[in-house]
Amino acid sequence: MPSKKALVRRPASSLAEGLVTHVERGEVDVDLALRQWEAYTDALRAHGWETVEVDPADDCPDSVFVEDTVVMFRNVALIARSGAESRRAETLGVEEAVASLGCSVNWVWEPGTLDGGDVLKIGDTVYVGRGGRTDAAGVQQVRAAFEPLGARVVAVPVAKVLHLKSAVTALPDGTAVGYVPHMDAPSLFPRFLPVPEPSGAHVVCLGGDKLLMAASAPRTAELYADLGYEPVPVDIGEFEKLEGCVTCLSVRLRDLYA
Numbered sequence: 557m558p559s560k561k562a563l564v565r566r567p568a569s570s571l572a573e574g575l576v577t578h579v580e581r582g583e584v585d586v587d588l589a590l591r592q593w594e595a596y597t598d599a600l601r602a603h604g605w606e607t608v609e610v611d612p613a614d615d616c617p618d619s620v621f622v623e624d625t626v627v628m629f630r631n632v633a634l635i636a637r638s639g640a641e642s643r644r645a646e647t648l649g650v651e652e653a654v655a656s657l658g659c660s661v662n663w664v665w666e667p668g669t670l671d672g673g674d675v676l677k678i679g680d681t682v683y684v685g686r687g688g689r690t691d692a693a694g695v696q697q698v699r700a701a702f703e704p705l706g707a708r709v710v711a712v713p714v715a716k717v718l719h720l721k722s723a724v725t726a727l728p729d730g731t732a733v734g735y736v737p738h739m740d741a742p743s744l745f746p747r748f749l750p751v752p753e754p755s756g757a758h759v760v761c762l763g764g765d766k767l768l769m770a771a772s773a774p775r776t777a778e779l780y781a782d783l784g785y786e787p788v789p790v791d792i793g794e795f796e797k798l799e800g801c802v803t804c805l806s807v808r809l810r811d812l813y814a
């Protein structure tokens with residue numbers, strides 16, 4: 557039976573110093589961010605996900621964006637090596653967490669770089685964004701780690717946004733959903749639905765027809781509802797100021813052995 561666990565990591569007290577690359581820095585309210593994070597994790601639990609907290613890392617401002625530190629394929633965890641040097645120390649607690657859940661653990665090795673936000677899985681196809689955080693060696697290491705397990709890795713150029721998944725994710729039926737002005741190569745996705753808002757392109761499939769998504773994309777929520785999905789909106793405004801989105805606040809573990 558598939559597992560329904562999700563790694564999450566409490567926001568660091570230093571959250572307000574998180575990186576910004578493609579947006580202007582806005583003031584982050586850390587208390588509000590904590591309340592938004594709690595509501596986000598409540599939404600996961602309300603839909604049957606057991607949340608597993610990685611130990612907090614107060615000296616790593618971006619550590620709440622746990623998705624960037626590890627990529628799962630089946631029960632194999634590939635520990636990332638961020639293209640942002642200031643984020644590299646985040647992986648320590650994550651290694652411990654995935655190992656204690658019984659995952660087989662691999663690492664992206666120097667000089668390769670990879671952020672988990674650049675990896676989008678649709679079935680056995682693993683799209684890897686090659687952009688500001690993930691380099692060619694990182695893409696190659698994803699191939700080496702996952703293709704022997706049956707994955708097909710497709711490299712996708714990413715120049716306009718932080719990560720591949722800043723611009724495109726996927727619905728439960730495998731349709732890619734993306735905000736075209738932020739994409740470099742939409743034609744790489746064989747089944748593709750354009751959405752009208754940047755944050756509408758970010759969905760976390762909660763199970764069945766439920767889609768966790770940002771409250772900042774009401775028109776896209778209407779589009780999904782009209783297609784028979786049930787949007788579950790959460791306000792993650794403080795994380796959006798740091799280029800975060802709903803996907804980056806958790807890592808779902810759906811194929812654990814135990």
Ligand SMILES: NC(=O)NCCC[C@H](N)C(=O)O
Pocket residue numbers: 574575576577618621623624640643672673674718719721722798799800801803804
């Ligand atoms: N996967 C993601 O979308 N991660 C967001 C990371 C935001 C963080 N401030 C960063 O620049 O690394």
